[in-house]
Amino acid sequence: MQQxxxxxxxxxxxxxxxxxxxxxxxxKVLSSANLDLIKGENLVVLGKSGSGKSVLIKIIIGLLxxxxxxxxxxxxxxxxxxxxxxxxxxxxxxxxxxxxxxYDSMTVKQNLEFxxxxxxxxxxxxxxxxxxxxxxxxxxxxxxxNQMPSELSGGQRKRIGIARTLILQPEIMLYDExxxxxxxxxxxxxxxxxxxxxxxxxxxxIIITHDLTCAKEVGNxxxxxxxxxxxxxxxxxxxxxxxxxxxxxxYNYNFIQ
Amino acid sequence: MKTxxxxxxxxxxxxxxxxxxxxxIYDIYRFIIRFFKEAxxxxxxxxxxxxxxxxxxxxxxxxxxxxxxxTGLVFTKQSRPSLSEFGATSWLPSLxxxxxxxxxxxxxxxxxxxxxxxxSIGAExxxxxxxxxxxxxxxxxxxxxxxxxxxxxxxxTITMPILAFYTVMIGMLGSLLNVSINEGTSASAFFQSSxxxxxxxxxxxxxxxxxxxxxxIGMVGCYQGYNSSKGTEGVGKAANASVVIAxxxxxxxEVVCVQFFSFFIT
Numbered sequence: 001m002q003q004x005x006x007x008x009x010x011x012x013x014x015x016x017x018x019x020x021x022x023x024x025x026x027x028k029v030l031s032s033a034n035l036d037l038i039k040g041e042n043l044v045v046l047g048k049s050g051s052g053k054s055v056l057i058k059i060i061i062g063l064l065x066x067x068x069x070x071x072x073x074x075x076x077x078x079x080x081x082x083x084x085x086x087x088x089x090x091x092x093x094x095x096x097x098x099x100x101x102x103y104d105s106m107t108v109k110q111n112l113e114f115x116x117x118x119x120x121x122x123x124x125x126x127x128x129x130x131x132x133x134x135x136x137x138x139x140x141x142x143x144x145x146n147q148m149p150s151e152l153s154g155g156q157r158k159r160i161g162i163a164r165t166l167i168l169q170p171e172i173m174l175y176d177e178x179x180x181x182x183x184x185x186x187x188x189x190x191x192x193x194x195x196x197x198x199x200x201x202x203x204x205x206i207i208i209t210h211d212l213t214c215a216k217e218v219g220n221x222x223x224x225x226x227x228x229x230x231x232x233x234x235x236x237x238x239x240x241x242x243x244x245x246x247x248x249x250x251y252n253y254n255f256i257q
Numbered sequence: 258m259k260t261x262x263x264x265x266x267x268x269x270x271x272x273x274x275x276x277x278x279x280x281x282i283y284d285i286y287r288f289i290i291r292f293f294k295e296a297x298x299x300x301x302x303x304x305x306x307x308x309x310x311x312x313x314x315x316x317x318x319x320x321x322x323x324x325x326x327x328t329g330l331v332f333t334k335q336s337r338p339s340l341s342e343f344g345a346t347s348w349l350p351s352l353x354x355x356x357x358x359x360x361x362x363x364x365x366x367x368x369x370x371x372x373x374x375x376x377s378i379g380a381e382x383x384x385x386x387x388x389x390x391x392x393x394x395x396x397x398x399x400x401x402x403x404x405x406x407x408x409x410x411x412x413x414t415i416t417m418p419i420l421a422f423y424t425v426m427i428g429m430l431g432s433l434l435n436v437s438i439n440e441g442t443s444a445s446a447f448f449q450s451s452x453x454x455x456x457x458x459x460x461x462x463x464x465x466x467x468x469x470x471x472x473x474i475g476m477v478g479c480y481q482g483y484n485s486s487k488g489t490e491g492v493g494k495a496a497n498a499s500v501v502i503a504x505x506x507x508x509x510x511e512v513v514c515v516q517f518f519s520f521f522i523t
Binding site for chain 2: 061062065087088090091093095097099101102103104114118119124164165168218244
């Protein structure tokens with residue numbers, strides 16, 4: 001299911017990136033990158049491996065600092081706020097890791113409980129348990145409550161990772177390679193979950209991927225990251241029917257192969 | 258905030274070896290300062306500190322019991338010939354008591370904990386770093402430094418004096434076994450004799466050293482694990498460095514403490 005492009009000049013921008021530069025030593029990863037995320041949209045960032053896609057969302061969440069440029073998230077300039085303010089901002093921005101990054105010494109329940117009991121201390125035990133059940137139900141894994149992460153499959157781990165992120169009810173979701181390393185059937189399930197999250201929780205999202213099926217399924221808008229900046233942006237059709245060589249090569253690699 | 262940007266290596270472009278050394282020292286200094294800041298400011302993770310205290314104690318108690326008992330027994334056995342030359346075997350309980358309390362127990366406990374607890378902290382945090390679990394805590398608006406570092410360092414600092422005194426007791430039991438077999442001394446006479454010679458200063462010195470060793474073990478393990486390089490090799494290096502550096506520092510601190518407390522012992 002491909003959704004309509006939500007780009008509209010009147011819609012609120014929840015993330016605004018201007019002139020973003022980031023290098024690691026001599027290697028320039030991002031160079032004058034500009035990007036906006038509009039409220040309620042699923043924006044897919046496409047790019048080759050090592051093109052700086054993950055670096056981009058790590059800068060957005062404040063795990064990395066930009067060299068130059070402005071990153072505004074929900075009205076806050078990420079690299080100019082205090083650590084306390086950054087923690088507050090992170091309550092409103094969820095980050096789903098490529099590796100799921102589940103706490104391997106905790107059960108699924110404890111994984112979900114962990115951010116909740118530290119950030120919403122007013123919740124009672126009953127309310128906490130209800131919220132955990134709700135989130136596990138949303139990702140379709142209610143029966144895994146007492147399992148350890150090592151007992152879960154790759155797809156289940158991804159889902160639990162997303163549930164753990166959603167438990168704080170963020171306004172923005174950042175997905176880092178949600179379908180990486182999964183079989184095609186599980187990929188379809190994860191894509192459906194991303195769309196469900198958008199519908200059910202009214203989130204805006206940036207989805208980092210190099211999987212065009214995922215991009216087509218979940219993206220309202222596609223942005224292609226080439227040589228450190230966004231060359232093409234628009235709907236899936238607009239980007240891949242542009243006749244551009246690099247976009248075509250990407251398309252051919254994903255679909256013809 | 259834990260970011261790779263803040264590592265000393267990325268602070269300046271291609272620094273020389275001396276610059277890297279100074280930057281590392283500065284990084285360690287910042288790590289220690291951050292520990293005190295985070296430890297003093299709320300929210301406090303009491304439950305996690307208690308859990309870590311239990312983990313640290315539980316992990317080392319068997320090894321400490323065995324080595325403590327053997328140390329007490331062997332030390333008594335080895336000291337007997339020298340003392341018996343002067344007909345002073347009755348001094349054995351006080352000799353063992355002072356030796357265990359002043360030096361052997363804190364040092365032995367510190368070295369065992371450095372190997373057992375330090376390596377475990379280094380490997381655990383290193384592996385959490387590699388698998389992005391520390392970053393996951395960061396992005397879920399939880400301060401990982403407070404939850405992972407402060408709790409472990411506090412737990413090691415609290416547990417070490419308790420373990421050191423436990424080692425003293427176990428070592429004394431080992432010594433008692435040897436003394437009662439050879440001299441037929443009763444347990445009450447043995448403990449009375451050994452406790453008589455122990456001063457408040459001995460207890461203070463022993464406690465201070467144990468606290469210092471615990472803090473060092475926790476700090477070194479956490480610093481190495483928290484700042485480990487990515488990859489499985491990084492985890493191994495962090496665990497290894499946690500043990501080696503902690504053991505080295507424990508010996509250095511032992512020398513400094515002995516010098517310091519010798520000013521007060523007449």
